[in-house]
Structures are given as C-alpha cells and as structure tokens.
Amino acid sequence: MDVKKLAEEIKSSFQEELKNFENGNLNFEDLKNKFLGRKGLVADAFSQMRNFTDKALAGQILNSLKNELTEKVNSLTENTSSAKTKKLDLSLPGRKPNAGTLHVVTETQRQIEDIFFAMGFEMATGPQVETDFFNFESLNFPPDHPAREMHDTFFVEGDVLLRTHTSNVQIHAMKSQEPPVRVIAPGKCYRNDTPDATHSPVFQQIEALYVDKNVTFTELKGTLDAFVKALFGKATKTRFRPSFFPFTEPSAEVDVTCVVCKGKGCNVCKQTGWIEILGAGMVDPNVLEAVGYDSEIYSGYAFGLGIERVAMLKYGIPDLRLFFQNDIRFLKQF
Numbered sequence: 001m002d003v004k005k006l007a008e009e010i011k012s013s014f015q016e017e018l019k020n021f022e023n024g025n026l027n028f029e030d031l032k033n034k035f036l037g038r039k040g041l042v043a044d045a046f047s048q049m050r051n052f053t054d055k056a057l058a059g060q061i062l063n064s065l066k067n068e069l070t071e072k073v074n075s076l077t078e079n080t081s082s083a084k085t086k087k088l089d090l091s092l093p094g095r096k097p098n099a100g101t102l103h104v105v106t107e108t109q110r111q112i113e114d115i116f117f118a119m120g121f122e123m124a125t126g127p128q129v130e131t132d133f134f135n136f137e138s139l140n141f142p143p144d145h146p147a148r149e150m151h152d153t154f155f156v157e158g159d160v161l162l163r164t165h166t167s168n169v170q171i172h173a174m175k176s177q178e179p180p181v182r183v184i185a186p187g188k189c190y191r192n193d194t195p196d197a198t199h200s201p202v203f204q205q206i207e208a209l210y211v212d213k214n215v216t217f218t219e220l221k222g223t224l225d226a227f228v229k230a231l232f233g234k235a236t237k238t239r240f241r242p243s244f245f246p247f248t249e250p251s252a253e254v255d256v257t258c259v260v261c262k263g264k265g266c267n268v269c270k271q272t273g274w275i276e277i278l279g280a281g282m283v284d285p286n287v288l289e290a291v292g293y294d295s296e297i298y299s300g301y302a303f304g305l306g307i308e309r310v311a312m313l314k315y316g317i318p319d320l321r322l323f324f325q326n327d328i329r330f331l332k333q334f
C-alpha cells in the first residue's frame with residue numbers, strides 16, 4: 001500500500017466534500033467527522049500503519065495530512081458564523097439595523113432653539129444643582145415669601161437645591177457679562193410633584209433673557225409673536241394676560257390660539273380657543289440690581305416655557321408620562 005497515494009486520495013476526497021459543505025449539502029459536523037473523527041479517514045489511515053513499508057515516512061506523511069486537514073476545518077469554523085446550520089437561505093430578508101432617532105422632547109427643544117438662534121439669541125447654561133441664591137433670592141423671591149411655595153422644591157442640603165426653573169441661568173448669564181445679554185437657556189428642572197398627565201418631577205424648560213438699553217415690552221410682544229408663528233404656524237395669535245412672577249414686573253402669562261381647533265373651542269382648550277404656553281415679563285429692577293446692573297440705564301425682558309408642554313401641543317400627545325416610559329412604539333413615531 002502506497003501511503004503517498006492514500007494521502008492524496010483522502011485530500012481530494014476532502015476537496016469534494018468541502019464543495020458539498022459550501023453548497024449546503026453537508027453539515028460541518030459530518031464533514032469534520034468523516035475526515036478527523038475517531039473513525040474518520042485519517043484515523044483509519046493511521047490504523048493501517050503496519051501495512052506500510054517505511055513506517056517513519058508514513059508517520060510523517062499522515063501527520064502532515066492530519067495537520068493540514070485540521071487547519072482547514074478550523075478555518076471553516078472561523079469563517080462561517082453558523083457552521084452548524086445546514087443551509088444558508090439567501091432568500092431570507094436581511095436584518096435591518098435599528099437606527100435611533102432623537103427623542104421628541106430633544107427634537108422640540110432644537111426647533112425652539114433654532115427659532116431663537118435665528119433671532120440673534122445665544123446659548124447659555126447653568127447648574128441643575130443650585131443654591132437658594134440663584135434659584136430664588138437673586139430672582140427677587142425674598143425669604144419666606146409665599147411665591148416660593150409655587151415651587152415644590154427638592155432640597156439637597158443647607159441652601160443647596162435642585163433648580164425649580166431655568167430662571168437661575170438669567171443670573172449666571174448676567175453675572176458673567178455686561179449688557180447687552182441676549183440668551184436662551186434650555187435644561188432640566190425639578191419639582192416635587194406627583195407624576196400625572198401634566199406633571200413630572202423632572203421636566204425641561206427654555207428660558208430667554210434680553211437685557212440692553214431701551215428694551216421694551218413691545219419688543220417682548222413682537223419677539224413672542226414671531227416665535228409662536230414660527231413654531232405653530234403663521235395663523236397663530238398671542239394673548240397676554242396679567243400675572244405675577246417675583247422676577248418680572250409687569251408679568252404676563254402668554255396664550256396662543258388653540259393649536260388643535262385654531263381658536264374655535266375644543267376639549268384641548270376647554271372651549272376657550274386659547275392655550276397657555278409660557279410666562280413672561282419685564283425683568284424686575286431688583287433682579288438687575290442683584291447682578292450689579294444699573295436699572296436706570298438697562299431694562300430687559302424674560303420668558304420661560306416648558307418644552308414637554310410645547311411638544312404635547314405640537315404633536316397632540318395627551319399624557320406627559322409617555323415621554324419617560326421609553327416605549328419604542330411611541331418614540332419612533334416622531
């Protein structure tokens with residue numbers, strides 16, 4: 001028996017079966033067992049050792065055959081991810097990677113930002129963990145003033161708290177530069193509210209502040225009018241109602257014509273035709289003085305709006321909690 005010939009036969013038989021494996025007609029285990037298994041062709045060749053005349057040479061040839069086939073078989077497991085599957089079904093549709101999208105609140109925030117950037121506002125930021133001074137005191141909330149009770153504050157320690165609104169950024173912005181100041185400040189705010197359809201202990205606001213010489217209430221009205229038209233459509237109207245905030249005087253609550261019924265009256269606007277979207281006013285002289293601005297020279301306006309509320313109105317979302325539940329079916333609609 002010629003060991004060289006035998007080795008060649010096994011090799012060419014391996015090539016044949018490799019084709020069958022690649023066509024899906026032979027599975028990996030069967031291929032491996034046929035040649036390298038305990039009762040495989042290579043083991044069988046070794047067992048015929050006594051029939052070969054030059055046993056040392058036969059050992060060498062069979063060993064190198066074994067190594068060669070082992071290497072080939074191993075490379076198959078590396079290259080074929082599902083070496084065990086019988087058939088590769090090329091007609092199966094591919095798996096589509098799940099592309100993420102921006103969260104609808106982020107999307108809304110960016111839309112609002114873009115409108116104000118186009119009007120010349122710059123971005124400002126401030127801390128979410130804040131001191132009483134920036135969140136209340138400097139904004140003209142005197143200690144023990146009842147206006148503080150409108151904010152259900154999370155206290156951290158001493159006079160450190162979680163900011164209840166983005167108005168703290170007004171103070172940081174003014175303290176860090178001289179007028180003119182024209183900024184918007186988006187970010188998270190915290191209040192000790194029980195979650196329901198319109199409340200959440202974490203929510204987002206965008207603050208706006210413009211301080212310069214001769215800033216008037218008329219400019220505030222014009223800016224807000226342009227803003228709501230850009231956001232909700234050209235037909236949207238604004239309405240200012242007198243209100244109170246410690247840091248603005250006069251203060252107003254601003255309504256827009258209902259985005260659902262366009263002012264006719266519906267469930268969303270409780271038949272009034274109007275929807276409140278933000279608080280605004282002329283910066284109180286006490287606030288300007290608290291940051292060292294001369295309130296005889298400078299005046300300004302400010303306003304603050306809830307981003308989730310805008311998103312709910314814009315997209316007809318009935319419950320605030322949907323934003324935080326991470327239900328992909330909800331999120332991927334936007």
Ligand code: DAH
Nearest residue numbers: 165167279280281302303304
């Ligand atoms: N900070 C107020 C709030 O959270 C909203 C607000 C009202 C902001 C009037 C302002 C403003 O800048 O002028 O309820």
